[in-house]
Amino acid sequence: QVQLVESGGGLVQAGGSLRLSCAASQRTVASYFMGWFRQAPGSEREFVAAINWSGGSTYYADSVKGRFTIARDNAKNTVYLQMNSLKPEDTAVYYCAASRVRVPRSEGVVDYWGQGTQVTVSS
Numbered sequence: 001q002v003q004l005v006e007s008g009g010g011l012v013q014a015g016g017s018l019r020l021s022c023a024a025s026q027r028t029v030a031s032y033f034m035g036w037f038r039q040a041p042g043s044e045r046e047f048v049a050a051i052n053w054s055g056g057s058t059y060y061a062d063s064v065k066g067r068f069t070i071a072r073d074n075a076k077n078t079v080y081l082q083m084n085s086l087k088p089e090d091t092a093v094y095y096c097a098a099s100r101v102r103v104p105r106s107e108g109v110v111d112y113w114g115q116g117t118q119v120t121v122s123s
Contacts, residue, residue, distance in 0.1 A: 009117030020081040022096030030074035035104035038092035086121045
């Protein structure tokens with residue numbers, strides 16, 4: 001069983017930055033396509049960003065494009081989400097996701113989920 005553990009969430013003022021990390025229990029990161037999703041209160045979980053196995057291709061939701069950056073360090077089995085210029089509407093629980101078959105831009109292709117980390121952006 002693969003375990004994904006997120007960290008780095010917290011409370012930040014609008015305009016601030018946070019970096020989320022997702023550490024895998026196995027050599028998951030090197031073999032899997034990885035991504036981040038988020039779920040705000042009362043809303044469905046939505047795609048945020050994804051990265052292919054080599055890190056050569058990245059994908060972003062329009063709402064975060066230009067502000068968030070996804071990256072991976074396969075040697076450390078870790079995926080990162082750098083979040084800059086944060087807005088109150090970015091407030092959500094952020095989930096790390098891993099897929100064996102394709103870049104996880106939808107929930108249907110996700111094989112493993114992390115437990116989530118809370119990000120709260122105050123205005």
